[in-house]
Amino acid sequence: MRTTLIIGAGGVGRVVVHKCAMNSDVFGNIVLASRTIGRCETIQSELPNANIVIKTVDADKTQELISLINEVNADIVINVALPYQDLSIMDACIATKTPYLDTANYEHPDEAKFEYKLQWERDEKFKEAGIMGLLGSGFDPGVTNVFCAYAQKHYFDTIETIDILDCNDGDHGYAFATNFNPEINLREVSAKGRYWEEGEWIQTEPMEIKKVWDYPEVGEKDSYLLYHEEMESLVKHIKGLKRIRFFMTFGESYLTHMKCLENVGMLGIEEVEHKGQKIVPMEFLKTLLPDPASLGERTKGKTNIGIVAEGYKDGKKKKIYIYQVSDHEKCYAEVKSQAVSYTTGVPAMIGAKLMLEGKWQGQGVFNMEEFDPDVFMDELSKQGLPFKVETIAR
Numbered sequence: 509m510r511t512t513l514i515i516g517a518g519g520v521g522r523v524v525v526h527k528c529a530m531n532s533d534v535f536g537n538i539v540l541a542s543r544t545i546g547r548c549e550t551i552q553s554e555l556p557n558a559n560i561v562i563k564t565v566d567a568d569k570t571q572e573l574i575s576l577i578n579e580v581n582a583d584i585v586i587n588v589a590l591p592y593q594d595l596s597i598m599d600a601c602i603a604t605k606t607p608y609l610d611t612a613n614y615e616h617p618d619e620a621k622f623e624y625k626l627q628w629e630r631d632e633k634f635k636e637a638g639i640m641g642l643l644g645s646g647f648d649p650g651v652t653n654v655f656c657a658y659a660q661k662h663y664f665d666t667i668e669t670i671d672i673l674d675c676n677d678g679d680h681g682y683a684f685a686t687n688f689n690p691e692i693n694l695r696e697v698s699a700k701g702r703y704w705e706e707g708e709w710i711q712t713e714p715m716e717i718k719k720v721w722d723y724p725e726v727g728e729k730d731s732y733l734l735y736h737e738e739m740e741s742l743v744k745h746i747k748g749l750k751r752i753r754f755f756m757t758f759g760e761s762y763l764t765h766m767k768c769l770e771n772v773g774m775l776g777i778e779e780v781e782h783k784g785q786k787i788v789p790m791e792f793l794k795t796l797l798p799d800p801a802s803l804g805e806r807t808k809g810k811t812n813i814g815i816v817a818e819g820y821k822d823g824k825k826k827k828i829y830i831y832q833v834s835d836h837e838k839c840y841a842e843v844k845s846q847a848v849s850y851t852t853g854v855p856a857m858i859g860a861k862l863m864l865e866g867k868w869q870g871q872g873v874f875n876m877e878e879f880d881p882d883v884f885m886d887e888l889s890k891q892g893l894p895f896k897v898e899t900i901a902r
């Protein structure tokens with residue numbers, strides 16, 4: 509029987525474990541390993557019939573990971589720890605010749621910058637080991653990449669522009685909290701914006717560009733241009749693309765809190781001295797903020813994430829919108845996690861399922877849009893993330 513090793517017992521890890529357990533014919537034995545065993549125990553106790561084995565691991569340490577992968581004889585590693593651990597886990601997969609999947613691209617803890625460079629550089633080593641690495645199999649990146657590949661395959665001869673639109677209209681009742689890991693989330697949204705046009709990256713100030721978008725089942729929302737990692741791979745793989753942008757919704761209260769925290773230095777990632785101890789402000793802030801995994805129970809409302817693609821089919825201009833709406837309360841009722849974790853964990857499970865079934869296969873390191881989107885889209889509908897495709901009148 510197969511063994512699936514899931515690393516990271518946070519909000520996303522919980523969803524992946526639940527969903528793999530629901531597809532146990534594919535995933536076989538499930539091993540959940542993370543830094544804090546208590547979190548693994550909680551998830552294990554939610555699935556008493558699933559026979560989940562739990563382990564502790566420090567995923568920053570490649571050697572420790574190699575021992576764990578060998579000990580459990582893993583057929584695949586699903587990395588849903590933090591982006592800081594991507595490289596150490598990839599290296600352990602290379603050493604043990606074990607297929608690898610993650611949901612977010614590598615970030616160095618001391619530098620608020622993310623790019624695929626260091627992960628793509630491991631392509632040769634993955635090839636030599638004869639294994640596949642699937643990068644960014646969450647929602648965005650992840651499903652948004654697959655939406656682009658699906659639009660390209662079925663709706664266009666050439667796509668000229670893509671806008672990725674990410675709306676979370678969830679309300680958890682707190683004045684300020686983040687829906688996934690606070691450090692990763694706040695680093696992403698406080699960074700300068702960037703989009704790609706005519707072969708060049710154009711930088712903007714944080715939150716400089718705003719667009720109001722009418723999200724189906726949610727309504728009109730202020731959406732701000734951010735840099736987001738899937739654009740780096742999409743500009744390589746969607747031929748003929750002239751512009752790609754990414755927008756995310758933020759409410760007034762969130763932005764005011766964030767600005768204030770930034771102004772007083774709480775978003776800093778450099779160490780500061782406090783009463784003879786060194787602390788990193790952003791890490792301290794994470795300690796104060798509600799644990800994202802605890803928000804599930806309180807969150808109401810919906811998410812709507814999708815892409816608007818515009819281009820040509822048979823010589824005619826065309827514009828389509830592909831999107832997915834999830835309801836926080838329904839997600840919680842199913843797997844005890846809110847929709848942000850749900851919409852990340854389900855695609856992680858689907859990516860791993862397609863790899864194990866051999867429907868997506870290859871040797872080397874890949875992004876999601878490089879594979880046939882149809883099999884992934886079929887799974888989305890079956891596994892709890894139905895999507896819609898609408899033609900937009902021009």
Ligand code: NDP
Pocket residue numbers: 515516517518519520521541542543544547565566567568588589590591593611612644645646647648649650687688689692800801848849851852
């Ligand atoms: P959480 O902070 O809730 O969970 C992260 C988990 O990883 C925690 O259980 C944590 O352990 C564990 N962990 C951290 N460091 C280590 C380590 N050194 N060794 C072992 N375990 C470790 O994050 P989320 O679940 O919200 O996010 C998980 C991943 O999903 C992140 O990479 C995030 O960027 C990504 N993501 C991707 C999205 C997408 O759409 N593509 C959207 C949202 C998230 P401990 O409990 O001890 O802290």
